[in-house]
Amino acid sequence: MSGGYKKPAFPFYVLGFLLLFGLTLGRWICGWLCPFGWVQDLVYRIPFFKKLRTFRFERYFRWLKYAVLAVLVIGLPLLSAFKGVLVPWFCKVLCPSGTLFGGIPLVAANAALRNQIGFLFWWKVGVLSALLLLSLLVSRPFCRYLCPLGAIYGLFNRIALVHLSYENETCVDCGKCVSVCPMGIDPKKQFDSAECIRCGRCARACPTDALTVRFGLRKRAESHKKSTI
Amino acid sequence: MTRRVRIGICTVLILLGTAFLLYGIFSGQVAGVIAKATHICLECIGIG
Numbered sequence: 170m171s172g173g174y175k176k177p178a179f180p181f182y183v184l185g186f187l188l189l190f191g192l193t194l195g196r197w198i199c200g201w202l203c204p205f206g207w208v209q210d211l212v213y214r215i216p217f218f219k220k221l222r223t224f225r226f227e228r229y230f231r232w233l234k235y236a237v238l239a240v241l242v243i244g245l246p247l248l249s250a251f252k253g254v255l256v257p258w259f260c261k262v263l264c265p266s267g268t269l270f271g272g273i274p275l276v277a278a279n280a281a282l283r284n285q286i287g288f289l290f291w292w293k294v295g296v297l298s299a300l301l302l303l304s305l306l307v308s309r310p311f312c313r314y315l316c317p318l319g320a321i322y323g324l325f326n327r328i329a330l331v332h333l334s335y336e337n338e339t340c341v342d343c344g345k346c347v348s349v350c351p352m353g354i355d356p357k358k359q360f361d362s363a364e365c366i367r368c369g370r371c372a373r374a375c376p377t378d379a380l381t382v383r384f385g386l387r388k389r390a391e392s393h394k395k396s397t398i
Numbered sequence: 399m400t401r402r403v404r405i406g407i408c409t410v411l412i413l414l415g416t417a418f419l420l421y422g423i424f425s426g427q428v429a430g431v432i433a434k435a436t437h438i439c440l441e442c443i444g445i446g
Binding site: 178180181182183184185186187188189192256257260261264267268271272275276282285286287289290291292293294327328386387 | 401
């Protein structure tokens with residue numbers, strides 16, 4: 170996001186793109202378009218002795234992605250830019266998707282690149298491995314705790330055209346939606362939460378269609394329902 | 399958040415997003431993004 174230009178410039182194109190996609194789709198992008206989210210979903214399906222829906226102090230870990238956004242995507246790249254160097258810090262030190270889909274295949278296929286790998290490459294392989302191991306236990310740990318793009322799109326969830334609609338009148342409180350949610354939230358209470366990735370599993374599990382994923386402006390009544398983050 | 403406020407925020411942000419996108423396109427920022435996306439990103443690999 171921050172690298173690639175000769176001179177530091179306000180990233181109008183990237184911000185405009187994020188604004189328009191955020192406003193239309195919100196975190197539906199995380200649920201349906203992100204390749205690393207899909208990989209985490211696959212790993213989570215591997216049977217493991219215990220799966221954790223949530224754990225103590227987990228909600229505080231969810232704030233980490235905003236710190237990653239502030240420090241690695243905005244702060245450090247800006248500092249680097251002022252020094253005349255453009256460094257995409259998030260891609261460089263944390264992004265597991267780049268390592269999995271770009272780094273490992275390219276390094277495996279290219280002998281010249283293999284000769285150049287050093288600490289940074291192994292650090293990123295370590296981050297990727299840790300996240301994949303954690304995915305055995307917790308669903309989508311990268312999306313929950315670290316992804317800065319998810320943090321950005323999450324901010325749009327309350328106003329995005331793709332939204333989760335909840336009808337209190339038809340809900341029978343069976344709890345199926347809560348048990349299938351990959352983000353570990355309660356879709357009945359947090360249907361507008363920045364954590365909801367609009368995957369629609371709660372809607373599919375709902376026996377009374379109290380929850381549905383919709384596209385368009387919210388109904389008048391939906392706008393007045395309470396939602397907690 | 400009431401429906402009216404939600405629609406108001408949406409409208410302002412859509413206009414802002416469209417303006418940013420168009421300004422970015424006409425000021426040549428697309429080339430920078432495409433160049434970064436199509437070339438091997440050494441930072442992504444973990445070499446840069």
